[in-house]
Amino acid sequence: MTKGEYRVGVTFNPSGDDQVAEIKSAAARLIDLIEGIATHSTSRVAIDDEASRERGRLKALAQTATEEAAMWAVKAATKPNRKEA
Known part of the structure:
Protein backbone atom coordinates (compact mmCIF):
# COMPACT_ATOMS: atom_id res chain seq x y z
CA MET A 1 0.00 0.00 0.00
CA THR A 2 1.38 3.41 -0.94
CA VAL A 8 -6.99 8.44 2.03
CA GLY A 9 -8.05 4.98 3.17
CA VAL A 10 -8.68 3.44 -0.23
CA THR A 11 -9.79 0.16 1.35
CA PHE A 12 -12.52 1.85 3.41
CA ASN A 13 -15.61 2.12 1.23
CA PRO A 14 -18.43 0.33 3.09
CA SER A 15 -21.02 1.23 0.46
CA GLY A 16 -18.86 -0.08 -2.39
CA ASP A 17 -19.56 3.17 -4.26
CA ASP A 18 -17.56 3.36 -7.52
CA GLN A 19 -17.39 7.15 -7.39
CA VAL A 20 -15.95 7.05 -3.87
CA ALA A 21 -13.32 4.56 -5.04
CA GLU A 22 -12.43 6.81 -7.98
CA ILE A 23 -12.12 9.91 -5.77
CA LYS A 24 -9.91 8.10 -3.28
CA SER A 25 -7.75 6.59 -6.01
CA ALA A 26 -7.18 9.98 -7.65
CA ALA A 27 -6.31 11.59 -4.31
CA ALA A 28 -3.92 8.75 -3.47
CA ARG A 29 -2.12 9.17 -6.81
CA LEU A 30 -1.71 12.91 -6.21
CA ILE A 31 -0.36 12.37 -2.69
CA ASP A 32 2.15 9.86 -4.07
CA LEU A 33 3.16 12.29 -6.82
CA ILE A 34 3.73 15.03 -4.23
CA GLU A 35 5.72 12.59 -2.09
CA GLY A 36 8.11 12.14 -5.02
CA ILE A 37 9.12 15.82 -5.05
CA ALA A 38 12.73 16.01 -3.91
CA THR A 39 13.35 17.85 -0.65
CA HIS A 40 17.12 17.49 -0.75
CA SER A 41 19.91 18.12 -3.23
CA THR A 42 19.56 16.48 -6.61
CA SER A 43 21.99 16.31 -9.47
CA ARG A 44 20.12 19.14 -11.21
CA VAL A 45 19.67 21.60 -8.39
CA ALA A 46 21.52 22.17 -5.14
CA ILE A 47 19.03 22.80 -2.34
CA ASP A 48 20.20 24.32 0.94
CA ASP A 49 18.92 23.18 4.35
CA GLU A 50 16.38 25.98 4.61
CA ALA A 51 14.99 25.25 1.16
CA SER A 52 14.88 21.54 2.00
CA ARG A 53 12.82 22.19 5.13
CA GLU A 54 10.53 24.55 3.21
CA ARG A 55 9.94 21.97 0.49
CA GLY A 56 9.11 19.39 3.14
CA ARG A 57 6.64 21.78 4.75
CA LEU A 58 5.02 22.59 1.42
CA LYS A 59 4.77 18.90 0.51
CA ALA A 60 3.06 18.18 3.83
CA LEU A 61 0.59 21.03 3.31
CA ALA A 62 -0.21 19.85 -0.23
CA GLN A 63 -0.74 16.28 0.94
CA THR A 64 -2.97 17.38 3.81
CA ALA A 65 -5.03 19.57 1.48
Whole structure:
Protein backbone atom coordinates (compact mmCIF):
# COMPACT_ATOMS: atom_id res chain seq x y z
CA MET A 1 0.00 0.00 0.00
CA THR A 2 1.38 3.41 -0.94
CA LYS A 3 1.50 6.42 1.34
CA GLY A 4 -1.34 8.01 -0.63
CA GLU A 5 -3.52 4.89 -0.46
CA TYR A 6 -2.95 4.70 3.30
CA ARG A 7 -3.66 8.39 3.86
CA VAL A 8 -6.99 8.44 2.03
CA GLY A 9 -8.05 4.98 3.17
CA VAL A 10 -8.68 3.44 -0.23
CA THR A 11 -9.79 0.16 1.35
CA PHE A 12 -12.52 1.85 3.41
CA ASN A 13 -15.61 2.12 1.23
CA PRO A 14 -18.43 0.33 3.09
CA SER A 15 -21.02 1.23 0.46
CA GLY A 16 -18.86 -0.08 -2.39
CA ASP A 17 -19.56 3.17 -4.26
CA ASP A 18 -17.56 3.36 -7.52
CA GLN A 19 -17.39 7.15 -7.39
CA VAL A 20 -15.95 7.05 -3.87
CA ALA A 21 -13.32 4.56 -5.04
CA GLU A 22 -12.43 6.81 -7.98
CA ILE A 23 -12.12 9.91 -5.77
CA LYS A 24 -9.91 8.10 -3.28
CA SER A 25 -7.75 6.59 -6.01
CA ALA A 26 -7.18 9.98 -7.65
CA ALA A 27 -6.31 11.59 -4.31
CA ALA A 28 -3.92 8.75 -3.47
CA ARG A 29 -2.12 9.17 -6.81
CA LEU A 30 -1.71 12.91 -6.21
CA ILE A 31 -0.36 12.37 -2.69
CA ASP A 32 2.15 9.86 -4.07
CA LEU A 33 3.16 12.29 -6.82
CA ILE A 34 3.73 15.03 -4.23
CA GLU A 35 5.72 12.59 -2.09
CA GLY A 36 8.11 12.14 -5.02
CA ILE A 37 9.12 15.82 -5.05
CA ALA A 38 12.73 16.01 -3.91
CA THR A 39 13.35 17.85 -0.65
CA HIS A 40 17.12 17.49 -0.75
CA SER A 41 19.91 18.12 -3.23
CA THR A 42 19.56 16.48 -6.61
CA SER A 43 21.99 16.31 -9.47
CA ARG A 44 20.12 19.14 -11.21
CA VAL A 45 19.67 21.60 -8.39
CA ALA A 46 21.52 22.17 -5.14
CA ILE A 47 19.03 22.80 -2.34
CA ASP A 48 20.20 24.32 0.94
CA ASP A 49 18.92 23.18 4.35
CA GLU A 50 16.38 25.98 4.61
CA ALA A 51 14.99 25.25 1.16
CA SER A 52 14.88 21.54 2.00
CA ARG A 53 12.82 22.19 5.13
CA GLU A 54 10.53 24.55 3.21
CA ARG A 55 9.94 21.97 0.49
CA GLY A 56 9.11 19.39 3.14
CA ARG A 57 6.64 21.78 4.75
CA LEU A 58 5.02 22.59 1.42
CA LYS A 59 4.77 18.90 0.51
CA ALA A 60 3.06 18.18 3.83
CA LEU A 61 0.59 21.03 3.31
CA ALA A 62 -0.21 19.85 -0.23
CA GLN A 63 -0.74 16.28 0.94
CA THR A 64 -2.97 17.38 3.81
CA ALA A 65 -5.03 19.57 1.48
CA THR A 66 -5.42 16.62 -0.89
CA GLU A 67 -6.63 14.39 1.97
CA GLU A 68 -9.11 17.08 2.96
CA ALA A 69 -10.32 17.53 -0.62
CA ALA A 70 -10.91 13.79 -0.91
CA MET A 71 -12.88 13.80 2.33
CA TRP A 72 -15.17 16.60 1.16
CA ALA A 73 -15.56 15.05 -2.30
CA VAL A 74 -16.57 11.70 -0.77
CA LYS A 75 -19.08 13.52 1.43
CA ALA A 76 -20.51 15.29 -1.63
CA ALA A 77 -20.74 12.00 -3.54
CA THR A 78 -22.52 10.18 -0.71
CA LYS A 79 -24.72 12.90 0.82
CA PRO A 80 -28.32 11.68 0.90
CA ASN A 81 -31.32 13.86 0.14
CA ARG A 82 -32.90 15.43 3.22
CA LYS A 83 -35.92 13.13 2.98
CA GLU A 84 -33.62 10.07 3.03
CA ALA A 85 -31.61 11.20 6.07
